[in-house]
Amino acid sequence: MRVLHTSDWHVGRTFHGRDLLGDQEAVLGSLADVVVEEGVDVVVVAGDLYDRAVPSGEAVQTCVRVMARIRAAGAELVVTSGNHDSAARVGAFADFAAAGGLHLHTRTDALHRPTMLEDEHGPVAVYGIPYLEPDPARHVLQESAEVAGAGEISSRGHTAVLTEAMNRVRADLAARPDGTRSVVLAHAFVTGGAGSDSERTIAVGGVEQVPGSVFDGVDYVALGHLHGPQRLDEHLRYSGSPVAYSFSEAAHRKSVWLVDLDANGLADVRRRELPVPRALAAIEGELEDLLEDPAYADVEDCYVSATLTDEVRPLEAMRRLQARFPHAVHMEWRPAEGKATAPLHYSEIVRGRDDNALAARFVEDCRGAEPSDSERALLDEALHQVSAAEGAE
Structure with missing residues (x-):
């Protein structure tokens, strides 16, 4: 059996205010x-199908079209919910969807009930562990343990609830x-994984990581949550997000894992890179150099993050950048070392200055140069x- 491992679609997410639905549909399609x-038999999505608990209608329709294409291509789909998703919404009509080849695993109390698939070597059990918010998940798992006559879940936190979940699996x-x-889908931060700027923290009480040993005893673990593709162990991997959601991901090679299971379990895992609708580029320098230097011609069609090093903050800098780099989405001003004024305490700033001097100082702090005579x-x-308006009151 061949499994395609993907996760963290975040359908509906924007990139510095830019709509990404077109990019997302192109890559996911x-x-x-x-x-x-x-020749993939099953596509597994390890959480964060959507970027919001209540996705827009356009995001939902994008997901529907993508999944319909995957299903029409001949693969079953197994999906679990992540920390960005509403488990109840993603899992709605799960029993009906399963009849059409879409298997939704979003219920904490049912995480030990797998989707059963078959190949020429026999059965494959695919378990979906949704994102487990520690305290609510502990409560649900404890209730079901009591019904089954099991003991109390004594510990708290991510490790405790995931350990209990895997014990049941x-x-x-x-x-x-x-x-x-066996294949397990799980949405969690496993120790040894490398995060990026685009993941929402799942820390509870300062602790969000769980040891990889929690997932021992199964053939392959398809992890979601971290946006960079990475291998923690041969059977324990993050696929990463299919699209970059922060400039910290500029060096990522967005991809999926192709996982082969034979009669004895895990046989092979290999990477398949995904298309990049628009690359990311970070550039730095004085504004005029960025606008004129032919060396930057290669990034004119990229999403651009620009760091300006001018001694004085340039006026209308973003508008001017976008004249050359139409997809510039982020800009910051960071004067060359030694040019920035050292910060002063509030009392030092206002001492001996009238309103006119304070206003002029504000402009100077914001731009790095004193206001001109006209300003x-x-x-x-x-x-x-x-002052005139206040005097007239």
């Missing part, structure tokens, strides 16, 4: 081509016929009008 080209797997292979005249006129 290409998974259907991978299914055909690679292993117990179910042990009760199945010998030779049953001082505008400030003086504005302050005069304020």
